[in-house]
Amino acid sequence: MTNPLPDAGLGVFLLLRLRQARHQATALRGEGMVKVASIVVSCGCVAIFAFVVALIGFHFLQKQKLPLGGDIIGLLLDMFFFTLSGLLVFSGGLILYGSLYDSQEAAFLLSKPVPDDRVYAHQFVGSLAVSSAAFVLLALPLLLAYGISLGAGWLYYLLMPLFFLLFPLAPASLGGIVCLGLVRWMPNRRKEALIAIIVLVILAGLVWLGAGLWRLRPGANSSDDEALNEVLGHVRFASAKILPSHWTGRGLRHAARNEFEPAFRYLAMLFSAGTAMFCLSAWVASLWYRIGLDRLSQRGRKAFKQRFVWMDRLPSLVPGIGPAERALLLKDFRTFRRDPRQWGQMLVFLVLLGFYFSSLRRMFPGDIGWVFRNGLSLMNLMVVGMLLCASCGRFIFPLISLEGKRVWLLGLTPLPRWAWLRGKMAFSVILCIFFALPLLLYSDISLGMPPTLVLLHQFAGLCLAFGLSALSAGLGAVWPNFLEKDPSKIAVGYGGTLSLILGLAYLLGLVGLVAAPWHILAGLSGNGQFPWWGWLIISPAALLGAGLAFLAITVPMHLGRLNLQEQEF
Amino acid sequence: MTATEAPFQVQLEGVSRRYGEHWAVRDLSLDLKRGELFAFLGPNGAGKTTTIKMLCGLLRPTAGTIKVCGHDLATDGLAARANLSYVPDLPFLYEHLTGLEFLELVAQLHGLDPERARDRIATVTRQFELEKFRDQITMRYSHGMRQRTVFAAALLHEPKVLVVDEPTVGLDPRSVRQLKDLLRELVATGTTIFLSSHSLDVVQELADRIGIITGGKLIGCGTIEELRSQASHAGHLEDVFLRLTEDGEGDHAGEGA
Numbered sequence: 001m002t003n004p005l006p007d008a009g010l011g012v013f014l015l016l017r018l019r020q021a022r023h024q025a026t027a028l029r030g031e032g033m034v035k036v037a038s039i040v041v042s043c044g045c046v047a048i049f050a051f052v053v054a055l056i057g058f059h060f061l062q063k064q065k066l067p068l069g070g071d072i073i074g075l076l077l078d079m080f081f082f083t084l085s086g087l088l089v090f091s092g093g094l095i096l097y098g099s100l101y102d103s104q105e106a107a108f109l110l111s112k113p114v115p116d117d118r119v120y121a122h123q124f125v126g127s128l129a130v131s132s133a134a135f136v137l138l139a140l141p142l143l144l145a146y147g148i149s150l151g152a153g154w155l156y157y158l159l160m161p162l163f164f165l166l167f168p169l170a171p172a173s174l175g176g177i178v179c180l181g182l183v184r185w186m187p188n189r190r191k192e193a194l195i196a197i198i199v200l201v202i203l204a205g206l207v208w209l210g211a212g213l214w215r216l217r218p219g220a221n222s223s224d225d226e227a228l229n230e231v232l233g234h235v236r237f238a239s240a241k242i243l244p245s246h247w248t249g250r251g252l253r254h255a256a257r258n259e260f261e262p263a264f265r266y267l268a269m270l271f272s273a274g275t276a277m278f279c280l281s282a283w284v285a286s287l288w289y290r291i292g293l294d295r296l297s298q299r300g301r302k303a304f305k306q307r308f309v310w311m312d313r314l315p316s317l318v319p320g321i322g323p324a325e326r327a328l329l330l331k332d333f334r335t336f337r338r339d340p341r342q343w344g345q346m347l348v349f350l351v352l353l354g355f356y357f358s359s360l361r362r363m364f365p366g367d368i369g370w371v372f373r374n375g376l377s378l379m380n381l382m383v384v385g386m387l388l389c390a391s392c393g394r395f396i397f398p399l400i401s402l403e404g405k406r407v408w409l410l411g412l413t414p415l416p417r418w419a420w421l422r423g424k425m426a427f428s429v430i431l432c433i434f435f436a437l438p439l440l441l442y443s444d445i446s447l448g449m450p451p452t453l454v455l456l457h458q459f460a461g462l463c464l465a466f467g468l469s470a471l472s473a474g475l476g477a478v479w480p481n482f483l484e485k486d487p488s489k490i491a492v493g494y495g496g497t498l499s500l501i502l503g504l505a506y507l508l509g510l511v512g513l514v515a516a517p518w519h520i521l522a523g524l525s526g527n528g529q530f531p532w533w534g535w536l537i538i539s540p541a542a543l544l545g546a547g548l549a550f551l552a553i554t555v556p557m558h559l560g561r562l563n564l565q566e567q568e569f
Numbered sequence: 570m571t572a573t574e575a576p577f578q579v580q581l582e583g584v585s586r587r588y589g590e591h592w593a594v595r596d597l598s599l600d601l602k603r604g605e606l607f608a609f610l611g612p613n614g615a616g617k618t619t620t621i622k623m624l625c626g627l628l629r630p631t632a633g634t635i636k637v638c639g640h641d642l643a644t645d646g647l648a649a650r651a652n653l654s655y656v657p658d659l660p661f662l663y664e665h666l667t668g669l670e671f672l673e674l675v676a677q678l679h680g681l682d683p684e685r686a687r688d689r690i691a692t693v694t695r696q697f698e699l700e701k702f703r704d705q706i707t708m709r710y711s712h713g714m715r716q717r718t719v720f721a722a723a724l725l726h727e728p729k730v731l732v733v734d735e736p737t738v739g740l741d742p743r744s745v746r747q748l749k750d751l752l753r754e755l756v757a758t759g760t761t762i763f764l765s766s767h768s769l770d771v772v773q774e775l776a777d778r779i780g781i782i783t784g785g786k787l788i789g790c791g792t793i794e795e796l797r798s799q800a801s802h803a804g805h806l807e808d809v810f811l812r813l814t815e816d817g818e819g820d821h822a823g824e825g826a
Contacts, residue, residue, distance in 0.1 A: 012677040016663070023665040023706050108661040111625045112678045113651040290646075294629045298588055483664055483708070 013122040028494075039494055042501040043137065049504075051141035058149035068150045075239055077249035080142075082238040084135055085171040085245045086201075091488075092168070093175030095127040098486045100289065101183060101296055110290065120285035124176055124278070130492055131175075132168040139164070143252065152256035159255045159263055163248050166267070169274030170244045173281040180284050183292035202351045209355055244273050311337050314430050321426065324415045328423045332399065336427075346391050350435060353383065357443045370528050373447045378511075378519045380443040381457055385464050385507045388432050393500040396428040396472035398490035400564070404482030417564045421477050421557065428469035437461045450528065453518055456542065460514040463545060467510065467552035468503050474556025475499040477564045506552050513545035577636075578603050578652075578730050578761035579624070584633035586619050586785075593619040595785040597633070603729075606752060606762040608776035610769070612814055616785040617765045621734055624763065625655045638729050651679065654723035658735035660715045668703035668710070668718045669694075672725060679726035686725075693721035696751075712739040720751070731755060732763045737771055749775060773806040783814045 028036060058068060066072060100106055100123050109119045140160075147156045178197075186193045239246050251266030315329035336343065357380065403410055403420060410420060440461045444454045479495025490496060517538045521530040579601035586594040594616040601607050611617050622628040623635055626642050626649065635642045640649035662671055672693070676686035694700055697717040702710065707718065716736070723731060733752075737745050752762055752775055766772055772779060779796060781789040789796050797803055800812040 012674065015677075016666075016674055019670050020663060020665040023667070027665070027706070104659075104661045105663070107627060107657075109678075110627055111650065111655045112675070113647045113680075114678055115647065290626075291629075293627070297628055298631075 010118065010121065013118065013125075016122075017125065038498060042498050046137060046501055046504070047141045050138055051145050054142040054145035055149065058145055062149065068146065074249060074253055075235060077146075077253065078238040078243075078246050079235050080139075081167065081245035081248045082243065084139070084167075085243075088131060088135065088168050088171035089175040089178070091131040091175070092127060092172035093179040095131050095486075095488055096124060096172075096176050097179045097183070098488070099123040099127050100179070101293060102486075110293070115286065116289045117282040117286040120176070120180075120289055121278075121282055124172070124281070128168060128172045130489060131172060133492055135168065136164060146252075147256055150256045153258040155258050155260060155263060156252070156255040159267060160252065162267055163252055163255075163270065166270045166274045167244065167248045170270075170277040173274070173277035176281040177284050180281070180288045180292060183296055184288040187292065187295040187298065198348060202348055205348070205352050206355050209352065244270055247273075314434070315426075318426050318430065321422070324413065325419050325423050325426075328410075328415070328420065329427055332423065332427045336395070343395075346387070346394075349387055350439075353387065353439060354442070357439065357446050370526065371523055373449070374519055374523050374528065377444060377447050377449050377453065377457075378515060380447075381440060381460060381515055382507070382511060384436050384439055384443070384461065385468075385511060386504075388436055388464055388468050389500065389503040389507050392428055392432070392468045392472035393496060393503060394488070394491045396424060396469060397476040397496050397499050398481075398487035399424045399427075399473065400476040400560070401480045401482055401484065401490045402487060404480060417567075418561050421473055421560050421564060424473040424476070425469050425557065428473060429465050432465035432469055433462070436465055453515075453522075456515055456518055456538075459542065460510060460545070463510055463514065463549035464507065467506055467549045470553040471503050471506060471556050472499055474558075474560035475502070477560030478556065480563075480567070506548070509548055510545050510552075513541045513548060517541045577601055578605075578638055579607075579763060580634075580636040581620075581624075582634050582636075584620075584623065584630045584635060586616075586623060586628065587631045592785050594623070594630075594782075597782070597785075597787055599780065599787070599790070601730075601761050601763065603761055604756050604759045605777045606756045606764060606775055608772040608779045609763065609765045609782065610767075610772060610779060610810055611782035615782045615814075617782060618734070620782070621655070621732055621763070621765055624732055625653065626650055651726075652729040653732065654726070654728040654730070655732045656719055656723045656734065656736060658738060660719035662707040662710070662715055662718060664708040665706060667706050668699055668714075671707060671718060672703070672722055675722040676725050681726060689725050689727075693724055696724075697721040713741065713744050716740060716744070720748075724755075728760065730761045730763065732765075734765045735767065736764070737766065737768045745771070769806045769810060779806070781810060781813050789813045 028039075061073065062068060100120065103123075106119060106123060109122070110116070143160055146152075147160070182193050247266040247270050251263050251270065254266065255263035311333050312330060315326050315333060318326070318329065321329070400421065437458055440457045441454065444457055449457075475495060476499070479493075479498070481490050481493055481495070484490050484493070491500075518534075521534045521537065522528045524530070577600040579599065581597050581599040584594060584597040585592060597616075597620065599607070609617055609620065619628065623630050623642075624637075626646050629643060635649075637649040638652040640646075640652070642649045662668075663674070666674065669690070672690045673686065676690065681689060694703060697720060699717060699721060702714055703718075707715065710718065716739070720736075736748055740748065749771060752764070756762060756777075764772070764776070773793060776793070778790065778792055780787055781796070789799050791799070793806060793809070796806075796809050796813065800809045802809050802812050
C-alpha cells in the first residue's frame with residue numbers, strides 16, 4: 001500500500017513563520033538589551049525624522065492655503081503610492097527570485113509532498129515582508145503626519161494598518177508573476193530580460209520626464225496657475241481609477257475625513273484586488289514554478305567568453321595596495337557587474353537623476369531666481385548623498401558577510417583580515433566617486449552655481465564617498481551575518497538597518513557642516529553674494545565636516561577590524 | 570495496473586536528461602524492488618546528482634518516465650513524493666527552529682495526524698538519540714547532529730523509498746557504523762534505498778545491487794559478483810569500479826562533454 005496523500009494546509013507554514021520569528025526574537029534578546037534598544041531607538045529616530053519633516057511639509061502646504069483633503073494633495077498621495085507600487089513590483093520580484101529558485105529551503109519543500117503553489121505562497125510571504133519593510137518605516141510617519149495635520153478621526157488610524165497590510169499585495173504579486181514568467185519562458189535570457197525591463201523603465205521615465213519638462217518650457221504657459229495645471233495634468237495618470245495605488249490614497253483621504261462608506265469601499269476594493277492578484281500569482285506558480293526551476297537548470301554550459309570591461313580597470317587605479325588586494329578588488333568588481341539584480345534599481349535612479357540634472361541646464365537658469373536655484377543645488381547634493389547612502393547600505397554592507405562562505409579560501413591566504421575590509425571600502429569608494437562627483441558637478445554647472453560652491457560640493461561628495469563607504473564596510477564587519485547568502489536580506493537585517501540609519505545621520509551632519517552654511521549665507525543675501533566674513537563661518541564648518549568624515553572613516557573601520565580579527569568561522 | 574499493485578518501488582524507464590547540448594543522463598532504465606538497497610556509483614559529473622534530483626521531482630527528465638510506488642512523478646508528483654524521502658549531501662535545516670520543531674514541521678508536511686506524529690517523533694528521537702539536543706535551535710548543531718536530525722525527519726512518515734546522497738561524509742566512525750545498521754534495518758523492513766556514495770567499502774558491505782554510471786550512461790548494473798564478472802576482475806569493488814569506469818570513459822571519448 002502506498003502512503004496517503006497529505007494535505008499540508010497554509011497553517012503549517014504560518015506556524016513555521018511564527019516559530020522562526022519567536023526564536024529569532026529570543027536570540028536577539030539573548031544578545032543583550034543594547035542590540036534591542038539600538039534597533040528600537042534607530043528605527044524610532046528615522047520614523048520621528050520622517051514624521052517631523054512630513055509635518056513641517058503639510059504645515060507649509062496649509063499655510064499656502066492648499067486644502068490637505070483636496071485634489072492636489074490627493075494627487076500627490078496617488079503619485080506616492082504609485083511610485084511605491086513600482087518599487088514593490090521590482091523589489092518583490094527580485095527577492096522572490098532568490099527565495100524560489102536559489103534557496104535550499106525551496107528545494108527542501110519541493111521534495112516534500114506539498115503543492116507548488118503552497119511553496120510559492122510561503123516564499124511569497126517572506127519576500128513580501130522583506131520588500132515592504134522600508135515602505136512601512138517611511139510611509140507610516142508620513143501618513144501619521146497627514147492625519148494629524150488634517151485633524152483626522154479614529155477611523156483613519158483604525159484603517160491605516162489595514163491599508164498598509166493590503167496595499168503591497170497586488171504589486172508584489174505582479175512582481176511574482178513577472179519573476180515566474182521570466183524564468184518559465186526565458187530561463188537562459190533572464191539576465192538580458194531583466195536588463196531590458198530596466199532599460200524600458202528608464203526609457204519610460206525619460207519620456208515621461210521629458211514630456212513634463214516640455215509642458216513647462218519657457219513661454220509655454222502664460223501664468224503660474226496654468227503651469228501648475230500642466231504639472232497636475234502630467235501626473236494625473238497616477239489617479240487612474242483602476243490602480244490599487246489610487247484606491248489606497250483615495251481610501252485614506254476618505255478615512256481622514258471620517259467618510260466611513262467610501263473609505264471601506266476602497267479598502268474592500270484593495271482587499272479584493274490584492275487577494276485576487278495573489279491567487280492569480282499562486283495559480284501561475286502552480287503551472288510554472290516547477291517547470292521554470294527545471295528549465296533554469298537546463299540552461300546548458302555555454303562557453304563563457306572573457307571580455308574586456310572598463311570597470312575591471314578601476315582596481316588598478318587604487319594606490320598603495322598589493323597584488324593580492326588588487327585581485328580581491330577585481331573579484332568584487334566582476335561579481336558586482338555580472339549580477340544585474342544588484343545594480344538594476346540603482347541604475348534606474350542614476351539615469352533618471354542624470355536626465356533631471358540635464359533638464360535643469362536646458363530649462364531653468366534663465367527662468368528661476370537665485371533663491372530657488374540655491375535651494376535646488378542643496379537638494380541635489382542631498383539626493384545624490386541619499387543615493388550613495390542607499391547604495392552603500394544595499395551593496396557594500398553585505399560584502400563581508402558574503403565572504404563568510406568562502407572563508408576557507410580567503411582565511412588561508414597570506415592576506416590579513418584587515419585587508420579584506422580595506423578592499424571592500426576601496427571598492428565602494430571607487431564606485432561612489434565614479435558616479436557621485438560627476439553627477440554633482442553636472443548639477444552645479446547646470447544650475448550655474450559659482451566655482452566656490454562647486455568645489456565645496458565636490459569636497460562634500462568626496463567626504464560622503466569615503467565616509468559612507470567606510471561606515472558600510474566597517475559596520476558590515478561589526479555585524480556580519482555569515483548564515484545568509486542573499487545580500488538583500490543581509491542589508492535589511494539588524495546591522496544593515498542600523499548602518500543605513502547611521503549613514504543618513506552622517507549625511508545630514510556632513511551636508512549641514514560642509515554645504516549648508518554657504519547655502520544659508522548665499523540664500524540670506526538674496527543674490528548669492530555674501531560679505532567676506534561669511535568665510536569665517538564656512539571654513540571652520542567645512543573643517544569640522546572634514547573631522548566628521550575622518551571619524552566616519554576611522555571609527556567603523558577600526559571597530560570592523562577588531563571584530564573581524566576576533567571572528568571565528 | 571494500480572499504484573498499490575506496482576511490482577517495483579522505483580521504476581526508471583528510458584530516462585534521459587539534457588543540459589543545453591550536454592546529456593547528463595542517457596537512456597537510464599532501472600527497476601528497484603521492495604526492500605532492496607541499490608547503490609549508485611560514478612565519477613564526479615557522471616550524472617548521479619541529476620538522477621537523484623529527477624527521482625525526487627526537483628528536475629524533470631527530458632525523456633522517459635520515473636515512477637515511485639507506481640505513481641508517475643511527472644503526472645502524479647504529490648502521491649509519488651508522499652512515498653519518498655530524500656536525504657541530501659548538504660542537509661537542510663531551518664536555522665531558527667529547534668530539532669523537535671523541525672520534526673513536527675516535516676510530520677505536518679507529510680500530513681501525519683497529531684497522535685501518529687507524536688508517536689513517530691518519539692520513535693525517531695530514540696532511534697537517532699536526539700533527546701539531548703532536540704530542544705536547541707538547529708543553528709548550533711554540529712554536522713553529525715544535523716545529519717541525525719535530517720535522517721530522523723526523513724523517516725518520520727515511514728517512506729517506502731529512501732534516497733540518500735553521500736550520507737557518510739563528515740561522520741565519525743561510530744556514526745558511520747550506526748548509519749550502516751540503520752540502512753540494514755530499513756531494508757529488512759521493506760524500505761527501498763537508493764544510495765549514492767563514493768564510500769566504496771560502505772557500498773560493498775551493504776548494497777544488494779550496484780549501478781555504475783559514467784558519462785550519463787549506466788555502464789554496469791548488478792550484484793558485486795556480476796560486476797566482477799563484467800570487469801573480468803575478481804578484486805575489491807574499488808578495482809572493479811576503476812576498471813569499468815576507465816572502459817566506460819574510453820567508450821564515451823569523443824562524444825563530447
